[in-house]
Amino acid sequence: MKEITKRKLSVLLCAGMMVTGCACAAQRNAGQEESEIYALDLDGNAQEEGTGGERQGASDGTTQPEASSAHQEPQAESTSTDSGAGTQNSAGVPDNESGADSKNDQGSEDTRDLYTRFLNNEVPAIVGNEFPQNEYAVYNLERGSSFTFAELGKFVDQSHFDPEYMEKTTYDQAQYTYTGCLDSDSRNLLIKFVGLNIYAPDDDSFAVYVISEDKGQLYLTDWYECWARSYTEQYRNGLCSNGGSSGAGDHYSGLSAILSNGIETYIYEAEILSGWWTSYVDEAVYREVFGENGDVPLNVSVYTIGEDKYHTYEFSECTDDQKTLCGTYIDRCRDEAGVNWVTEEQLQEAIQKRCSALGVSYEMLEQREKAEWTNIG
Numbered sequence: 070m071k072e073i074t075k076r077k078l079s080v081l082l083c084a085g086m087m088v089t090g091c092a093c094a095a096q097r098n099a100g101q102e103e104s105e106i107y108a109l110d111l112d113g114n115a116q117e118e119g120t121g122g123e124r125q126g127a128s129d130g131t132t133q134p135e136a137s138s139a140h141q142e143p144q145a146e147s148t149s150t151d152s153g154a155g156t157q158n159s160a161g162v163p164d165n166e167s168g169a170d171s172k173n174d175q176g177s178e179d180t181r182d183l184y185t186r187f188l189n190n191e192v193p194a195i196v197g198n199e200f201p202q203n204e205y206a207v208y209n210l211e212r213g214s215s216f217t218f219a220e221l222g223k224f225v226d227q228s229h230f231d232p233e234y235m236e237k238t239t240y241d242q243a244q245y246t247y248t249g250c251l252d253s254d255s256r257n258l259l260i261k262f263v264g265l266n267i268y269a270p271d272d273d274s275f276a277v278y279v280i281s282e283d284k285g286q287l288y289l290t291d292w293y294e295c296w297a298r299s300y301t302e303q304y305r306n307g308l309c310s311n312g313g314s315s316g317a318g319d320h321y322s323g324l325s326a327i328l329s330n331g332i333e334t335y336i337y338e339a340e341i342l343s344g345w346w347t348s349y350v351d352e353a354v355y356r357e358v359f360g361e362n363g364d365v366p367l368n369v370s371v372y373t374i375g376e377d378k379y380h381t382y383e384f385s386e387c388t389d390d391q392k393t394l395c396g397t398y399i400d401r402c403r404d405e406a407g408v409n410w411v412t413e414e415q416l417q418e419a420i421q422k423r424c425s426a427l428g429v430s431y432e433m434l435e436q437r438e439k440a441e442w443t444n445i446g
Contacts, residue, residue: 180282184258187280187287188245188445190217194280194287199332201291210289218243218260218445221289225262225276240264244442249306252428253329257281257290259303261442268296277303281331290331303440306433309333318346326429334427336434337420338373347398350380351406358398365391367398374419375426379411 186192193215200212208228210216216224222243230238241264247256258280267274274296281290295301299313312322323338340349347369348355359365366386372379380402384395402408411419424431 179285180256183282183285183287184247184280187258188218188260190219192287193217193220194289197281197288197290197331199291199330200289216289221260221278222262225265229265229267229276235266237266237270243445245445246303246305246440246442248303248327248440250329251307251326251430251433255281255329257307257327257329257331259327259440260445265294265296267294268298272297279327279331279333281329288331291327291333293333302437304436305438305440306436308434308437310437316346318343319349324434326427328427328429335373336423336427336429340371342369342371343367350408351402354398354401354405358394358401363394365395367391367395372416372419374423377419378409379416379419380408381411381413381416 183192187194194217195215196210196212198212200210202212203209206228208224210224222240226239229240232238240262242262244261244263246259246261248259249256259277260280261275261277263273263275264271265274265276266272274294276294277292278289279291281288293301293309295311299311301309301311303309307327309325309327310323311325312320314320320341321339322341323335325333325335327333342349344366345364347367348359348363350369350371355363366384368383370381372381382395382399384392387395399408399410403410420434421431424434
């Protein structure tokens with residue numbers, strides 16, 4: 070069986086626990102010491118990533134913010150470095166966004182015009198019927214309600230800053246980018262609000278909101294947050310990679326795509342366990358095989374692809390005696406707990422089937438040109 074060391078997780082977790090989900094996740098345990106962050110390439114190889122922000126999924130409910138006086142009119146000039154950028158209107162938003170030579174970055178002139186008008190507070194976006202909900206949130210975007218860009222900025226301020234306890238009351242910067250869709254020639258508008266102090270003051274945390282067009286109407290369709298100890302990278306074709314850590318031997322990684330409906334959908338997620346943390350596969354069997362304090366250089370990756378889970382393992386750094394114990398642990402987890410151990414080839418086949426089900430080209434997963442964000446205001 071070919072060995073693999075990494076894999077990805079479905080969503081971010083709550084206080085050091087992993088909880089899977091397509092749109093929601095909670096913050097990792099802040100008390101854990103900082104760890105290296107990893108992602109996987111299509112060959113199943115581990116690659117270290119820089120830390121950036123831990124992702125959290127969308128939340129929604131019923132409370133509506135009032136329109137703000139701050140961030141009402143985005144007046145600052147664009148800072149985009151794309152050579153293909155067109156002329157700018159009075160709000161500093163390019164009339165023809167850069168990257169138009171890419172098929173996945175193109176949209177109709179009408180869609181581009183609507184996106185530009187939204188950025189200039191001329192048209193609102195309706196919160197879509199599939200926008201993620203969170204009953205525990207204090208401030209939420211109610212499905213069916215509408216928001217201009219300025220009102221969305223006010224909502225971000227209201228949901229992240231409490232003036233009773235914080236001196237800071239507003240985000241630092243708003244940015245936008247257009248991304249393609251791997252399942253069509255459409256494109257979505259993404260708006261990022263930077264400087265939210267989610268994890269700690271000045272932690273460069275941010276929230277990204279997805280806006281899509283359908284039959285001449287704009288919709289808020291999804292969102293995600295990122296903060297310290299982890300990373301999220303948005304790509305121009307709509308792919309998004311993320312990962313992080315909840316402990317020295319417990320990492321997570323994932324690859325998703327924002328499709329033409331504006332909803333972020335995971336292609337795969339993985340939890341990457343090493344040493345003692347591999348006991349998470351089956352704690353009872355682990356104790357019986359390795360003892361209460363067993364800690365061997367065993368690596369296990371648990372992939373979530375669609376509704377199914379796939380496990381891989383690697384123990385090349387073990388001694389001969391440790392390899393025997395690892396083999397026993399792996400066999401017992403399969404036989405007694407039904408763990409689905411797979412080869413790299415089987416794993417890639419599962420990812421290909423997932424792509425096919427989503428209408429996404431498997432080969433496009435390797436094309437990861439980073440999105441370029443343009444300042445607003």
